[in-house]
Amino acid sequence: MEDATIGIWGVPLAILAGAIRVSTPFIFVSLGETITERSGRINLGLEGTLVFGAMTAYAIDVMTSSPWLGVLAAMATGAIFGAVHGWICKWPKVNDIAIGIAMMQFGLGLAFFLGKPFIQPAAPHLPSIPFGFWSRLAPVRAALDVNALFLIGIVLAILLWWAFRNTRIGLILRVVGDSTDAARAMGIHPDRVRLIATAAGGSLAAVGGAYLSLYYPGSWNERISSGQGLMAVALVIFARWNPIGCFLAALLFGGAGALGPALQSVGVTEGYYLFYAAPYVLTLVILIATSSPTRSLVGAPGALSLTK
Template sequence: MMESDLGLWAIPIAMLGGAIRVSTPFLFVSLGEVLTERSGRINLGLEGTLVFGAMSGYAVAFLTGNAWAGVGAAAICGALFGLLHGLICSLPRVNDIAVGIALMLLGMGLAFFFGKPFIQPVAPDLPSISFGWWSDLPQVRAALQVNVLFLIGIVAAVALWWMFRATKVGLVIRVVGDSTDAARAMGLSPPLIRTLATAAGGAFAGVGGAYLSLFYPGSWNEGISSGQGLMAVALVIFARWNPIYCFWAAILFGAAGALGPALQSVGVSTGYYLFYAAPYVLTLGVLIATSSPTRAMTGAPGELSITK
């Protein structure tokens, strides 16, 4: 059966595959930001962490010949960026939003500088699993070719949700995020906990970057991110700081990002490129929809700077 025989069904099939592929970086960055913000700190530097993770992951995968080594390197680099962010923000009278913007620019600048030798070389790809074996249609098989990191992201979302609800670690992070005074009364160290949470969140963002360079689109270049790290912050607000909701929100953002290529795949040649702006329009819509003074911060940690 040819692609044209699918008719309009080709659009939802292409969007399904695109949603799975495009949503994975959104998922990892948003999970990292949920972990950071639940501790009472916002990290706008995850865009730079994402880009540097993409570069470092690709470089290490190329040099070692092992894609998973690249993922590990990206996670370590992301954790180091998060650790730096956390340590700086632990200093008195330091604004975490300003620090995040500075580290975003630093991460992107370092990635562009160190990544120039790796624009042309080809690194090994991350493996994927075919869930479309039951279909004879190549479009369905392509749509259901799922990368392993997407499945790991689903497990991570459930694990974080469970951690916040049912573990001591999750309770400690929530207490620190809701009230610094209450945390100190319990004998906790809010700066230390926030720094560790920010480092862990950076590791998640680094893995999201490795996915970009090692699977989709699967190469390293300086325009690889397209603002996904910043959009993930809006995604977290939309998901009400819930890791499970982050998964569904990432799928929604991923489907929006796949709309343009889906239309192009069915022969729409006029104006389809306008739909490439769908994720940015969705981000703007989310920010407008959540800007109500009565509902905007529902579920937000009390110590988060954007709530004050």
């Protein structure tokens, strides 16, 4: 009876709940890729990092019964993946795109190989905060049941936005990202900065994977990711390398991903499954809309290039 009293409001509530749940991995992966690209490097291997982070977090959680320890372990493995990517890409004539694809396949394969023993065991989930405690309606309580990582993502987006503009580290990152020669003239080591930035980006991407396995959907399997790591690259471009823009764009992607389940929840039985493709369609639209052979992207780091 509680669901019936919601009526048509069940759709926006389901979209809100889905946006919060689905957007969280996008938030962390896109913020990580923003750090990396701000330094003048692109990392297409984050899909593999995300999946390996999901496996690592779940495995550690199963063995220790501590989901937060699983998140920390995922961060460590993500940093290692990012550091390897950054170290390889510092060599002359190395193509960032090719290395990223290779690291993605390596991460996926290694996760599937090492994660087989952890497909069946159950593990404790990350905690959530019941912001809907005031309501007697189950759909409202479910929509406002927010995972702690989502809140951490909000704080992280604001801190990164502030740090890029107001700290020495942010200034160094922007200088390296805009001009390698200018950075060297200032006594900055661009390769070192980019390696650290790529490692930091990989660490955050792995947190997005930990969320997938430890909260939503909350299990480990070989189909846990639906390309969030790759779509996050388009999301960063759409957000113009702005951390707060990444957070808002992640909510948009999350809401698009929640359209299908929201329609299904109110009894739409035909055609709703087409809306499951909404995030991928949105990715294509963004890439097409932001592509131009005659002008550069506003806000793009000057040293950022798809080829080296």
